[in-house]
Amino acid sequence: MRSSLSSAPGFGRLSGVPLYVPGKPIQEVQRELGLTRIIKLASNENPWGPTEAVKARVASVISGSEFEGLGLYPVSDGYYLRKRIAERKGVALDRVVLGNGSSEILEMVAKAAFLDGGSAVIPRHSFAIYGIAAQTAGGRVIESRASATELDADDILRSVAEDTRLVYLGHPNNPTGIRLERAAIERLARGLREDIVLVVDQAYAEYEDPANYPDAAAYLDERPNLLVLHTFSKIHSLASLRIGYGLGSKELMGFLERVRSPFNTNHLAQAAAEVAVQDLAFEAFSRQKNTEARTAFVQEAARHRCQLTGACGNFMLLESAFPAAELFKELLQRGVIVRPMQGYGLPNHIRVSFGKPDEMQAFWNAAGPLLDGGC
Ligand SMILES: Cc1ncc(COP(=O)(O)O)c(C=O)c1O
Known part of the structure; x- marks a missing residue:
């Protein structure tokens, strides 16, 4: 049969x-x-890069003029890139994790959170990977209220169930191109039950005016269960190399380390991102x-x-x-x-x-x- x-x-x-x-x-x-002649305006890539400095660094790896070359495994935890990110973001090295794109970190946190089942609260019209990551890890999706023009932090708080382990929030959100104001981010960071991991996905944050953008990383010390994600795929123009990073508490990073595949980010990506992250x-x-x-x-x-x-x-x-x-x-x-x-x-x-x-x-x-x- x-x-x-x-x-x-x-x-x-x-x-x-x-x-x-x-x-x-x-x-x-x-x-x-x-x-x-084909024009691709479909994946929110940055058409202006990568920079010559990034290309030169990649070339030095490919040509073997850098000692690692391509034949050796990459630094598994991306120490050197994490160090650069930690410096740029003003956090300790052990509060930075790398992913094969920030998508992988969205999956890693779901894998950790839903080992025993549970639910994720996700606003309507959010990035598709949130729901996919939660469900493939065994989680259930609770959709909170949102329209194409407005996110609703209070409905996220209201939607939380007893078994909720994660909240995903795009900040700004893709595909709607909107974001919450500072007060609403603060209500989430302070108002969500402490055992829930609040994942604030800041893939497009660098496109915001730095003077007015309410960076969720401001709540990292206050809320241990907060994971703030960034990617090198968007403003840094490195989408094909697949690399992103997360910032969180040392404890949360310890758990993510348990679900992270060894060597999850490759050497070319680490090298290119090291240059890119410093290029303000x-x-x-x-x-x-x-x-x-x-x-x-x-x-x-x-x-x-x-x-x-x-x-x-x-x-x-x-x-x-x-x-x-x-x-x-x-x-x-x-x-x-x-x-x-x-x-x-x-x-x-x-x-x-x-x-x-x-x-x-x-x-x-x-x-x-x-x-x-x-x-
Ligand atoms: C909101 C959002 N988060 C995360 C990602 C994933 O980026 P990557 O996996 O390339 O880092 C994207 C890509 O389109 C996105 O729009």
Whole structure:
């Protein structure tokens, strides 16, 4: 008799977990549609980097001029990069953990938290990996109230159940491009039950004005069960190397260390990120370019009478009169990759990442006539 894995314990539950759908890679569109010029505005990457200094460091590793070369295992805990991050963030070295992208740390904390089951509170319209990480680790998802334009800290607090182990919060949130104000972050940091790990995902924090951004890391000493995440994939422009980091209490880091795969971050990524994390000038430059891109995008959307959502990050949501999946397909035919948002409970929205001016022009050349039809 053949037995189906999907009726086996564990696997059965897994078959109900949604698959993560990434932004379509340029190569795939080339292969499928035979197009030559393709613009990707689908995964919130920074088009302005990486910097020459980062590339030089990567080249020195590849050429073997650095003693480790590629034949040796990387430093398993990423000591040297963690040291740089600790210096930059003003925290002790033992309060920094690295991940193969911050996505891996979202998974690591879920793996630790849900060893005996439990639930995660996640606001509606959040980054898909939160729910996937919780469910694949055996956790249950409780969705708290949020709209495309407003997050609700009090509903997060209200949604907590007896078995809640984790709260995930995008700050700013992807895909909606909104964030909580300082007072609300504080209510969460102080008001959540102490045994719950509050995961504040700050993947897009560096795009915020540093003078006004309520960095959740300010509560690290006050709240031991707080994990603040950053990534090198966004403003640092190192998405392909897969590296991110988390800041938390020494105790929490000790637990994450137990679930972290040895050598989870590779040597090239560690070396590149060591250079990137110190380059404040490139961050400021990218932030400025992003502000310019946002201003131009808002102006162009107004010309086409399009409804936009989001004020944070390097992307915006654009609402159209017809289903996002259709608009996505039409744009693909014209060589422009965006992200349709139906999987995020936003059936008529596409998410557009901010590229360079010529890429944004290509977007409007393709999208304008479609949207003028009635978005
Ligand atoms: C809110 C948010 N968090 C985390 C990530 C994951 O970033 P990475 O795994 O590349 O570090 C992303 C990527 O799009 C994101 O949008």
